[in-house]
Structures are given as C-alpha cells and as structure tokens.
Amino acid sequence: MIVARELTCVFGSFTAVDHVSFAVARGEIFGFLGPNGAGKSTTIRMLCGLLRPTSGTARVAGYDTGREPECVRERIGYMSQKFSLYRDLSVRENLAFFGGVYGLTGARLQARREAVVGMAGLAGMIDRITGTLSGALQQRLALGCAILHEPSILFLDEPTSGVDPLSRRTFWDLIQGLAAKGVTVLVTTHFLDEAEFCQRLAFIHAGRLVALGTPADVRRESVQEDLFEVALETLAGAREKLQGLADVLAVSFFGPRLHVFCRSGCYDSHTLGRALAARGLATQHVARVPVRLEDVFIRLVQRQPLNR
Amino acid sequence: MQRFLAIFVKEIRQLRRDRLSLGMLFLVPVLLLALYGYALSFDVKHIPVAVLDEDATRASREFLESLFSNPYFDRVLTLDRRAEADAVLDRGRARLVLVIPRGFAQRLARGETAEVQALVDGADASSAGAAVGYLDALAARATRRVQIETIQRAGIAPSLPLVALVPRIWFNPDQESSHFLIPGLISMLMMLAAVIATSLSIVRERERRTLEQILVSPVRPMELILGKTLPYVLVGVATMGLILLLGRIAFGVTVAGSWWLLSLTTLVFLFSALGMGLMISSITRSQQVAFQLATILTLLPSFLLSGLIFPIRSMPVFHQVFSLFFIPRHFVTALRAIMLKGAGFAEIWPSLAAMLALGLFFNGIALWRTRRSM
Numbered sequence: 001m002i003v004a005r006e007l008t009c010v011f012g013s014f015t016a017v018d019h020v021s022f023a024v025a026r027g028e029i030f031g032f033l034g035p036n037g038a039g040k041s042t043t044i045r046m047l048c049g050l051l052r053p054t055s056g057t058a059r060v061a062g063y064d065t066g067r068e069p070e071c072v073r074e075r076i077g078y079m080s081q082k083f084s085l086y087r088d089l090s091v092r093e094n095l096a097f098f099g100g101v102y103g104l105t106g107a108r109l110q111a112r113r114e115a116v117v118g119m120a121g122l123a124g125m126i127d128r129i130t131g132t133l134s135g136a137l138q139q140r141l142a143l144g145c146a147i148l149h150e151p152s153i154l155f156l157d158e159p160t161s162g163v164d165p166l167s168r169r170t171f172w173d174l175i176q177g178l179a180a181k182g183v184t185v186l187v188t189t190h191f192l193d194e195a196e197f198c199q200r201l202a203f204i205h206a207g208r209l210v211a212l213g214t215p216a217d218v219r220r221e222s223v224q225e226d227l228f229e230v231a232l233e234t235l236a237g238a239r240e241k242l243q244g245l246a247d248v249l250a251v252s253f254f255g256p257r258l259h260v261f262c263r264s265g266c267y268d269s270h271t272l273g274r275a276l277a278a279r280g281l282a283t284q285h286v287a288r289v290p291v292r293l294e295d296v297f298i299r300l301v302q303r304q305p306l307n308r
Numbered sequence: 309m310q311r312f313l314a315i316f317v318k319e320i321r322q323l324r325r326d327r328l329s330l331g332m333l334f335l336v337p338v339l340l341l342a343l344y345g346y347a348l349s350f351d352v353k354h355i356p357v358a359v360l361d362e363d364a365t366r367a368s369r370e371f372l373e374s375l376f377s378n379p380y381f382d383r384v385l386t387l388d389r390r391a392e393a394d395a396v397l398d399r400g401r402a403r404l405v406l407v408i409p410r411g412f413a414q415r416l417a418r419g420e421t422a423e424v425q426a427l428v429d430g431a432d433a434s435s436a437g438a439a440v441g442y443l444d445a446l447a448a449r450a451t452r453r454v455q456i457e458t459i460q461r462a463g464i465a466p467s468l469p470l471v472a473l474v475p476r477i478w479f480n481p482d483q484e485s486s487h488f489l490i491p492g493l494i495s496m497l498m499m500l501a502a503v504i505a506t507s508l509s510i511v512r513e514r515e516r517r518t519l520e521q522i523l524v525s526p527v528r529p530m531e532l533i534l535g536k537t538l539p540y541v542l543v544g545v546a547t548m549g550l551i552l553l554l555g556r557i558a559f560g561v562t563v564a565g566s567w568w569l570l571s572l573t574t575l576v577f578l579f580s581a582l583g584m585g586l587m588i589s590s591i592t593r594s595q596q597v598a599f600q601l602a603t604i605l606t607l608l609p610s611f612l613l614s615g616l617i618f619p620i621r622s623m624p625v626f627h628q629v630f631s632l633f634f635i636p637r638h639f640v641t642a643l644r645a646i647m648l649k650g651a652g653f654a655e656i657w658p659s660l661a662a663m664l665a666l667g668l669f670f671n672g673i674a675l676w677r678t679r680r681s682m
C-alpha cells in the first residue's frame with residue numbers, strides 16, 4: 001500500500017531525509033521510530049504529498065504521490081503531529097467541515113459522523129467547542145476527522161504525545177481495530193511500549209533508515225551485542241570506569257542500575273563481574289538480559305555518527 | 309461544489325465567533341468614518357454673518373447681494389455702528405462681521421482697490437480659515453462683477469484683461485463640499501476592512517496548522533480560495549452599505565448616480581481588494597507580517613495616492629503613473645464620479661477595468677502560490 005523508494009528531502013544544505021526506502025502492506029501497522037529531528041515527520045509529509053521529495057519516489061495506494069496527488073489524497077487520512085483541527089469550532093462543525101471537504105453529504109455524512117463520535121467516545125460532547133476538550137478527546141477527534149471518509153491508509157504523526165497512559169491504550173485499541181478492518185496505518189511514536197503494538201518498525205536516525213523489521217527482528221538483529229544489567233553499591237563514577245573497560249561498547253543508566261553493552265561473546269556475567277571488581281567496583285548483581293527496544297533505541301542513536 | 313460549500317460555511321462560522329475580525333470589519337470602519345468624517349468636514353456652510361454697510365450705496369448693496377446668494381453665508385444681522393461688532397462676535401450671534409467702509413463705491417468707480425473688512429471669530433481655526441477662504445473667493449468674483457458693471461455704465465467697453473483669482477483652500481481645492489472627501493474615506497475604510505481581514509485568512513490557517521489538514525484533502529486551490537473569499541464579499545457589501553447609511557445620516561451624503569452602478573463598482577473593488585489580501589496571505593508566513601504588510605499597502609496608497617488628500621492632477625507624473633497600480637485611486641475616481649456627478653458606466657469603465665486587471669493579477673498570484681503549496 002505504501003512504497004517509498006530512495007526518498008530524499010533536502011532543506012537548503014541540510015538533508016532531513018536521506019534515501020529512505022521501505023514498503024508497508026495492507027492492514028499492517030507500521031511504526032516509525034527515531035529521535036527528535038530524525039526526519040519522521042518529513043517522511044510522512046512527503047508520503048502525504050505535502051512536501052515534494054528532492055529525489056526518490058513514493059507510491060501510496062498504488063498512485064505516485066508526485067504525479068497523481070489527487071488520487072492519493074482521496075485515499076489517505078492524516079493526523080499531524082501538532083493538533084490541527086479548528087479549535088474555535090464545535091465538534092459537530094469540525095466533523096461537518098472535514099466531511100464536506102471529502103465530499104460526504106446527507107445520510108452518509110450523518111452515518112459516518114455517528115460512527116466516528118461513537119468510536120471516539122465523544123457522544124454528548126458534539127456541541128462543545130473543540131478547544132475546550134481534554135487533550136485525549138482532542139486527539140481522538142482528530143483521528144475521527146482523519147477517518148471520516150474511510151481512507152484505506154492512515155498516517156498518524158505522534159498521535160499520542162501528551163496523553164495519559166490509559167487514554168493512550170484506548171487510542172491504540174482504536175488503531176488496532178482499524179487495522180483489523182484492513183486499514184493500513186503508518187504511525188510515528190516516541191513510546192517504545194507502543195512500538196510493540198506495531199507489526200513492523202522502521203528506525204530512522206539523522207534522516208537515514210538504520211533498522212527495519214518486526215519488533216523482535218529489530219531487537220535481535222540491529223544490536224548484535226550482549227547486554228548486561230549491573231547493580232552496584234554506588235553509581236558515582238561507575239559509568240566512566242566501565243566505559244574504560246575493554247570490549248565495553250556503551251553504558252546507560254537504567255533506573256538504579258546500569259545497562260552495559262559488550263562486544264558479542266566477550267563476557268559472561270561472571271567474567272564481567274570479575275572485571276568490574278578489578279576496577280574497584282563492588283557489584284551487587286550482574287546478569288545478562290535480553291535487549292529491549294529501548295536499549296536498541298539508545299544504542300542505535302549512540303552508534304550512528306551524526307554527520308550533519 | 310460540496311468542498312467549496314464546506315469551506316464557505318466553516319469560514320462564516322469562524323467569522324461569527326471571531327469578535328476581533330468582526331469588529332475590524334464593521335466597527336472600525338464606522339468609528340473611523342465618524343472620526344475622519346468630522347475631522348475632515350472643515351467645509352463650512354451657512355455661516356451667520358453680520359453686516360455693517362457704512363457706504364450704503366448701490367454698489368455696496370449689489371456686492372452684498374452677490375455675496376449672500378450662495379449657501380455659505382447667511383446674513384443674520386445688520387449693524388449700525390462698528391462698536392457693536394465685538395459684542396456680536398462674542399455672543400456668537402455671528403461668526404463673521406463684514407464691514408463695507410465709506411467710499412467703497414467711489415473707489416470702485418475710480419478703479420482703485422475697494423477694501424472690505426471681515427472680522428472673524430477665530431475660535432474654530434480651521435473653519436475660520438475656510439470661511440475667510442470662501443469670502444476671499446466670493447469677494448473677488450463679486451468685486452469683478454461690480455467693476456465690470458460700473459465700467460459698462462460709464463459707457464466704456466471692458467477691455468481690461470481680467471485676472472481671475474483662484475483661491476486654494478488646502479484639503480478641498482475644488483471648493484466643493486465635504487462630500488468630495490467622503491468617497492476617498494469610503495475607499496480607505498473599505499480597503500482596510502477587505503484587505504486586512506483576508507490577508508490573515510490563509511496565513512492564520514498556516515500558523516494554526518489547519519492548512520496542512522486542508523492540503524492533504526482533495527480540496528482544489530480554486531475551491532479553497534473561493535470558499536475563503538466569498539464570505540468576505542458578503543461582509544464587504546454589508547460594510548459598504550453600513551458606511552453609506554452612516555454617511556447619509558451623519559453627513560447627508562447622497563448618491564447622485566445609479567445604485568446598480570455603485571453595486572457593480574463595489575463588487576469589482578471587492579474582487580481586487582480581497583485578491584490583494586489573499587495574495588498577501590499566500591506569500592507571508594505569519595499573521596503578524598501579513599497584518600503589517602496589509603496595513604502599509606492599504607493605508608499609504610489610500611491616503612497619498614488616491615486623491616483623498618493630494619489631487620492626482622497636481623502630483624508629479626511619476627506619482628500619477630505609480631498611483632495607477634493601487635486600487636484606491638481607481639475606486640475613489642469611480643466613487644466620486646458616481647456619487648457626486650452621477651456618472652454612468654460610459655464614464656467610469658476605465659476605473660472598473662483597472663480594478664479588474666489589478667484583481668486578476670492579485671488573485672492569479674494567490675492562486676499560483678496556493679497551488680504551489682499543494
């Protein structure tokens with residue numbers, strides 16, 4: 001449903017998106033991960049036809065975004081990173097506007113509006129001014145407006161930022177419900193627990209695609225290092241001492257503990273414990289742990305040279 | 309059609325809720341009209357005049373008669389002694405005391421300068437100035453007539469080359485009533501309302517990011533532009549009506565020509581002015597910049613290049629040509645012709661054509677810019 005080929009976007013002398021290629025199948029929930037400024041929003045904007053790629057092509061719903069933008073627009077829904085409904089209009093008026101803009105009228109509009117209001121849990125608030133709704137409701141309304149015309153592809157740019165965990169969960173239930181009905185969803189997020197809901201992930205950093213696959217694939221393949229969780233008596237100065245150790249690639253704080261990435265096969269929990277003791281670090285606990293997405297995120301961002 | 313309607317309805321709903329814009333569209337023009345209207349109406353009529361005719365000859369009587377045969381001066385009192393003059397002015401029974409000294413007729417007959425004294429109540433400086441200006445002009449005219457008649461009575465053909473005195477009162481050079489200024493004022497207020505309101509329309513959506521949401525939808529640039537402009541056409545027509553109504557109530561402004569032509573002119577004007585607003589909106593990135601640009605591009609030409617203050621004819625050629633590229637000049641020309649002279653289509657079509665051309669240009673740029681961002 002979505003095919004990006006060598007998508008590139010250059011702003012002046014700055015390359016925001018650098019030869020990104022991927023494909024998303026029908027009904028798939030595809031997650032876009034990456035640090036701030038990685039180029040996620042820029043990629044989505046190119047896929048929606050809001051931004052012309054400097055080079056490369058994108059096909060959405062079988063149409064070229066550059067050559068047949070109208071055909072693409074009728075088939076996609078887009079929820080931008082910043083809230084972009086009319087805050088000064090009521091819920092009903094916003095729905096009427098976006099319905100009208102997609103050519104919905106009469107009975108169809110009413111049916112769709114009721115479906116969307118029910119889905120978003122907005123019943124009874126239809127005449128409230130949008131700007132006075134809570135953040136979670138605003139976001140669900142934005143999703144509602146984006147799916148009013150029943151698009152086959154949905155682009156959601158950080159739909160759950162600034163929303164409480166429970167509302168996020170509700171939101172993801174909605175997304176999964178849509179995907180189950182065959183809607184293709186491309187979603188960006190900074191919440192790694194949400195990434196686990198995605199069938200496949202793309203990890204972008206500095207405009208480049210650095211990992212692609214199912215969450216399990218990404219965990220397994222993109223960081224081929226051994227990860228140890230270490231509990232120390234005192235954390236003061238520990239990170240610096242650890243980083244000086246041979247074959248230790250990276251150290252990051254993980255709550256009261258440390259996560260230590262070591263070159264694959266160089267240590268086990270005993271040898272690492274001994275190496276730490278030799279450095280004068282009293283360990284309480286050393287264990288090899290499976291790599292989680294968060295560790296992947298941190299490692300990928302640390303490892304890539306930022307050549308900008 | 310459906311999409312255009314959605315935008316149109318949305319725009320009206322937003323406008324209804326947006327007190328600031330509504331105020332700008334209706335209240336500001338009305339306030340400004342009241343303010344400027346009064347400030348600019350230094351044109352004085354029916355000035356009460358007391359007369360002291362010390363000469364009491366036929367020439368002096370004829371002179372006085374000609375002086376009062378116009379709406380500017382009313383003879384309210386006849387005095388016997390000079391000493392009364394001060395009291396009359398002080399009590400406000402007359403604003404001006406005219407004294408024709410003894411020997412007026414004799415001097416005239418001899419071809420000498422006959423002096424007439426005018427004592428003016430200077431409390432209201434601008435109207436006093438205007439009164440003296442009128443008096444000057446009328447006196448010159450009257451004197452000349454008396455002169456000619458006297459010469460003719462003496463049996464001599466008037467072969468003296470008469471030098472016509474054309475007094476200039478700044479701000480109202482053609483000695484017409486304040487109604488002459490009203491079209492310029494209307495143009496300024498309509499420019500302000502139309503251009504500033506629309507100049508914010510697209511850039512506001514850009515700032516609030518709602519434009520993006522419209523741009524990913526199948527809406528076409530034309531639908532967006534029409535949907536966003538038409539509400540302002542309605543508002544603009546309403547504002548125009550309001551201004552004309554107020555002008556009539558407060559200043560007695562009437563329309564000499566046809567209302568149909570006035571409506572047509574207003575629509576053509578709105579087409580170009582709203583296009584200018586849209587163009588500004590489509591080339592700016594923030595409401596603040598758009599507002600500033602719109603204000604400058606509206607106010608300056610309205611004041612300086614429209615003929616409101618400086619008559620176009622007396623401007624340097626460069627400025628005359630330059631003024632052709634601004635809407636107010638054409639709108640004011642057309643309005644004056646219709647409202648004051650009762651001109652028909654045959655006389656004002658060049659102004660309409662010019663506004664149409666400017667409108668096509670502005671709207672074309674707006675459309676092109678919107679299309680590019682889509």
Ligand SMILES: Nc1ncnc2c1ncn2[C@@H]1O[C@H](COP(=O)(O)OP(=O)(O)OP(=O)(O)O)[C@@H](O)[C@H]1O
Pocket residue numbers: 011016034035036037038039040041042043081
């Ligand atoms: N119109 C533009 N002109 C110049 N630079 C831009 C423009 N739009 C985005 N950028 C830059 O491109 C880079 C990528 O931006 P983008 O918004 O795609 O990042 P992102 O991955 O969505 O980040 P975030 O997680 O913060 O939303 C940023 O450094 C941004 O400053």
Ligand SMILES: [Mg+2]
Pocket residue numbers: 040041042081157
């Ligand atoms: Mg972003």
